[in-house]
Amino acid sequence: MAEITFQNKEDASQFHKYIQHQVQTKSLNEKITLLNEDDHKAKVKIDRDILELVEASKAAFLQFIIKIKLHDWFKMILKEKYFYEDEDEIQQILEIIHSIIEGEREDLEALIHDSNMNQQMEKAVSQIFDEQHSFSFDSFVRFRMRSYMEQLEKYVEISIDEYKMEQEYQMFIQTLRQFLTDRTPKFNQLHLLFEDGVTFFDEHFSEIRRAELVRMIDRKLLSNHPVYIDSVTIAPLLSITPSAIYLYVDDVEEPLVRTIQNIFEERVRLRSKDDFHQHKKNG
Structure with a gap:
């Protein structure tokens, strides 16, 4: 035993x-x-x-x-x-x-x-x-x-x-x-294409140039959160506060995509990059 x-x-x-x-x-x-x-x-x-x-x-x-x-x-x-x-x-x-x-x-x-x-x-x-x-x-x-x-x-x-x-x-x-609370949307829709970086488009699929995005950024946002805020993508989104955000991306697990989803929750719509190019082609 x-x-x-x-x-x-x-x-x-x-x-x-x-x-x-x-x-x-x-x-x-x-x-x-x-x-x-x-x-x-x-x-x-x-x-x-x-x-x-x-x-x-x-x-x-x-x-x-x-x-x-x-x-x-x-x-x-x-x-x-x-x-x-x-x-x-x-x-x-x-x-x-x-x-x-x-x-x-x-x-x-x-x-x-x-x-x-x-x-x-x-x-x-x-x-x-x-x-x-x-x-x-x-x-x-x-x-x-x-x-x-x-x-x-x-x-x-x-x-x-x-x-x-x-x-x-x-x-x-x-x-x-909390920052988004009670803010008035400046756009009804924004379309973001994740391809060689992130490119912004308005509700008519016209590209919003970088200089214009920079002008839209709420300076209080960057001064209050200087380390954490991504001034290229997150800061413009928060400042514009769109009613709906369409993300055209192939990798939905990309960290930036997940962060946008976590912040804006039900406002976010995920689409493929093919959907974006098809729309531009037909539009």
């Missing part, structure tokens, strides 16, 4: 459930035992004579760490090292962390070197099961996963920075939305 000792009974119970899910046959499940030693500590006993059960235990142990403990560790780092207490803030940062791990944020993942955590973890789990019949989960974490735990801090640090930037961005967007 092999024994894995947990200092936390909830951890032992979660791991036990993962093994049962992996095995899913009654005869093998009978070879797995969950024993509560006291109010806190518990053991999971596994029959090592059955190869299928050993392999299932490895897989369950890996999934238990990745899907349960990883979240707990990230949360612990946020609270104990960075002193976050607000649960909403913690949850938002955790969502950023998990989006990096799941490959959804390549821009942030690029900031972390040697970031294949799952591969490292799989190697560590395989080694401990091959080398020892019985071991303590908490000792495994303390000694076998020291470098792994240090790497978790990199994910937390980068995600905190990203969270702060997103908060600043949202405050910036909200400030600009």
